[in-house]
Amino acid sequence: DEGKSWFECQGIPGNTKVVADHINNQKFYALNLREGKIYESTDGGKSFQPKELKLPQAANPASTGFGQGKLYVTPEREGNLWITIADGLYNATDGENFVRLPLVEAVQGFGFGKEAPGSSYPALYLVGVVQGVRGFYRPDNGAKTWIRINDNEHEFGQIMQITGDPKKYGRVYIGTFGRGALYGDPVQ
Numbered sequence: 703d704e705g706k707s708w709f710e711c712q713g714i715p716g717n718t719k720v721v722a723d724h725i726n727n728q729k730f731y732a733l734n735l736r737e738g739k740i741y742e743s744t745d746g747g748k749s750f751q752p753k754e755l756k757l758p759q760a761a762n763p764a765s766t767g768f769g770q771g772k773l774y775v776t777p778e779r780e781g782n783l784w785i786t787i788a789d790g791l792y793n794a795t796d797g798e799n800f801v802r803l804p805l806v807e808a809v810q811g812f813g814f815g816k817e818a819p820g821s822s823y824p825a826l827y828l829v830g831v832v833q834g835v836r837g838f839y840r841p842d843n844g845a846k847t848w849i850r851i852n853d854n855e856h857e858f859g860q861i862m863q864i865t866g867d868p869k870k871y872g873r874v875y876i877g878t879f880g881r882g883a884l885y886g887d888p889v890q
Contacts, residue, residue, distance in 0.1 A: 714750040725780040733773035807831040815866015
């Protein structure tokens with residue numbers, strides 16, 4: 703009702719960040735790594751049901767490091783969830799059965815952007831370590847391989863925020879610590 707009335711959500715711990723499904727406006731999700739739970743609401747956020755969170759090959763999900771341990775919902779995909787923790791990236795296309803992306807060794811930032819030409823899946827962007835190399839990355843093939851989109855001369859200090867432009871494929875935005883926000887386009 704456009705914010706005219708409010709209610710307290712049931713079944714979810716206080717101070718838990720909630721994210722909305724981009725397709726189904728009745729679905730909301732929340733993550734609590736310390737308890738090892740993922741919460742789902744199917745009634746517009748009125749109540750949440752906990753599910754056990756199973757992250758395969760996670761070193762220690764409760765040890766999130768530098769504010770990591772975030773839950774993301776893929777644009778234009780109902781129930782397609784991503785979790786970033788300090789030691790990896792996980793995806794569940796069904797909202798609960800997560801798989802670890804094997805090439806990603808550390809994540810400091812994650813986001814989405816406009817899909818690549820010929821693709822129907824949003825582009826992914828990541829700041830972290832992929833196959834032993836720290837950088838900014840974008841996969842163009844469903845996260846099977848990651849393309850480094852920066853070089854050693856353009857790391858800009860500590861970066862914890864990255865996302866793609868929702869309307870222009872390849873444009874990436876990064877948030878820096880004390881240097882403002884920067885954006886870049888692919889080299890032609």
